[in-house]
Amino acid sequence: MEQHIFRAMGTTVECLLESEAEAAPAFEAVETEFERLEAILSRFRLDSELSQLNRAGRLEACPDLLAVTRLALQARERSGGRFDPTIHDAVVAAGYDRSFELLVREGPAGSEETPPCRGGVTIDEPADTIELDEGVRLDFGGIGKGYAVDRACALLGISGPCLVNAGGDLAVRGRPRTGCWPIGVETPDGTISLALEDGALATSGRDGRRWRRGGMERHHLIDPATGKPSDSDLLRVSVAARSAVEAEVLAKALFLVGEEDAAFEAAKLGLAAVLVTEDGRTVMAGVLA
């Protein structure tokens, strides 16, 4: 099993490939793909297409920006607004206004104003143009990372069974010689090993990207209903799905509703989910219960 690790999208990306052939070109292609997508989708890069769209409110977009916007809007509709790409201003208001590496961890309280979420976004399909309503800005965050993972996995999968893990959002393709991909899920009681044969696994939580403003803890998981960091009783949620994009959306949607509803929904949908509560319990939900 060949391994390749690099930094992209503000996180560490790990690639595993089981191949008889030379793995380096495949890894290089994956790294290039991550760099390319980051240059399009990052809200922290002033020259990214996303930043241009957020500034101008209308942009003739490249196929990747169109695809991610489409996926994000579909996710918003399917999740009843729990997932929302228009939380940009709310995340910034919470203090996450620059790349996490550069973010001041302790700072004064910001404005108490709650920026509106659920803003209007229109895709003009024939013109390949995205148009944002007045004052609406997009932040793809996790879904952008998930999209990059799915793309990278598709690229790497040409060379053999593979795994791409971008800071918790991971996807696998093909079956390795061992029969499955054992993936570790961190819990307060230790690491649980989940065997994934195909598909993806994503973790969303508030124990990673967090900081303090005015003495109050803030995190990046914004509840679009309030425009503020979610006060869910969950610390993190890991969910398996067919793609990293879908797993990312499901993880966020389950996180926001809290332990009880997340367990109910995971069971109802037949999902494999691991919930870690803020009081340190691990709940195996859905098909894992």
Next chain:
Amino acid sequence: MTSHVARLYALAGAILVFLVTWAAAAAHPWQPAQRATATDPRVAALVLREQRLRSESVHVQQIVDRRWAHYRHALAKRKKEIATAKKQQQAWLAAAASSSASGTPSVRVVTLPPLTTTKTS
């Protein structure tokens, strides 16, 4: 003799006048009129207190009415929000179920050492 009788009559008359005056003075004929016009300060205080309590109770009732109206409004709003959330949850479950109907990946807990770890980034 006449003078003696006259003196007796005069003395008796004087005594009578004195007694009548005494009785009249002892009867305090002027007091009932005074009582009728003057109010007992304790009664006045009670009346004032009653008026204040009545006014306060009206004010409190107004506050209670206002709070009840606010509470009923908030309750109706909350019920509406809960109904919307339930509706959205049903819609989300239906949409997610149809999208995952084409297959959720097979996942099980194993004892193999993990090749990699998923955690909050």
